[in-house]
Amino acid sequence: MEEVIVERPAPYIAVVRLNRPQARNALGQALRAQLAEHFGALGQDDAVRCIVLTGGAQVFAAGADLRALVDSGPIEALLLNNQRMWQAISSCPKPVIAAVNGYALGGGCELAMHADIIVAGEGARFGQPEIRVGIIPGAGGTQRLARAVGKFKAFRMLLTGQPVSGREAFDMGLASEVVADDRVQARALELAAEIAALPPLAAAQIKEVLLAGQDAPLEAALMLERKAFQVLLASADKKEGMQAFLDKRTATFKGA
Structure with a gap:
């Protein structure tokens, strides 16, 4: 079994x-x-x-x-x-x-x-x-x-x-x-x-940054957060999510 x-x-x-x-x-x-x-x-x-x-x-x-x-x-x-x-x-x-x-x-x-x-x-x-x-x-x-x-x-x-x-x-x-x-x-x-239903890249970054930062000095943890924020600006899901918000429609996230 x-x-x-x-x-x-x-x-x-x-x-x-x-x-x-x-x-x-x-x-x-x-x-x-x-x-x-x-x-x-x-x-x-x-x-x-x-x-x-x-x-x-x-x-x-x-x-x-x-x-x-x-x-x-x-x-x-x-x-x-x-x-x-x-x-x-x-x-x-x-x-x-x-x-x-x-x-x-x-x-x-x-x-x-x-x-x-x-x-x-x-x-x-x-x-x-x-x-x-x-x-x-x-x-x-x-x-x-x-x-x-x-x-x-x-x-x-x-x-x-x-x-x-x-x-x-x-x-x-x-x-x-x-x-x-x-x-x-x-x-x-x-x-x-x-x-x-939410952007998987953002979810993965949230998990990674939270776990890596919780035992790090605050300044180091904030730096990790800023870098993850900046990386996600290049994602297709960011563009889709923001455009869907402006268009007042449900976003479709593809993890890209």
């Missing part, structure tokens, strides 16, 4: 769906390898302008596969080079929306934080419970969480291992939107359709 399924529900939109329901979408090695492969391909696919990442309507991902970790040592972990699999997601140039229902724990929470937008259900549960089994997050959980919610809220989650609800995640800055559980998947697709 494929542990990751890619669907194309609408033009320019791809849905990447985790498919290990019997293990609550635990992030085993095969699943992570398939995720990396799909994100690498979708990132280079001109027919894709936005990606929705989900585990489905019941659970997002319940974390790492502890059965594979219980006897694992440092050399085995080093040789796996798992950071390369995660990097395929973090470096994807297309906007990524995580649609989170149910558990997003440990590696599942880290996976959601690799997205650019998180749509959470009211009943979602975000957490980094690694401390409860004697380890710490190993795929960016400490660093991305602190950058998203701040030092003090991150420490509370990391040092207690206690999860937060979808509503709490939104209030603390860990989710972009919170909606009723039965609206999560539809809302993520609505956002994806809205983004996919």
Whole structure:
């Protein structure tokens, strides 16, 4: 059985769906390898302008596969080079929306934080419970969480291992939107359709500049923004978008 399924529900939109329901979408090695492969391909696919990442309507991902970790040592972990699999997601140039229902724990929470937008259900549960089994997050959980919610809220989650609800995640800055559980998947697709209808070159530049600039000094980040702004002035989509605005019609963007 494929542990990751890619669907194309609408033009320019791809849905990447985790498919290990019997293990609550635990992030085993095969699943992570398939995720990396799909994100690498979708990132280079001109027919894709936005990606929705989900585990489905019941659970997002319940974390790492502890059965594979219980006897694992440092050399085995080093040789796996798992950071390369995660990097395929973090470096994807297309906007990524995580649609989170149910558990997003440990590696599942880290996976959601690799997205650019998180749509959470009211009943979602975000957490980094690694401390409860004697380890710490190993795929960016400490660093991305602190950058998203701040030092003090991150420490509370990391040092207690206690999860937060979808509503709490939104209030603390860990989710972009919170909606009723039965609206999560539809809302993520609505956002994806809205983004996919906009200029893909501009979307890619927004993502690149925001991520590159968030840890850079302000002046350096502003320089990156100016350069991206100047580059986009040469795009056909800029001409189409501005002319359509003046003509009071809907623009058609071609990614050129």
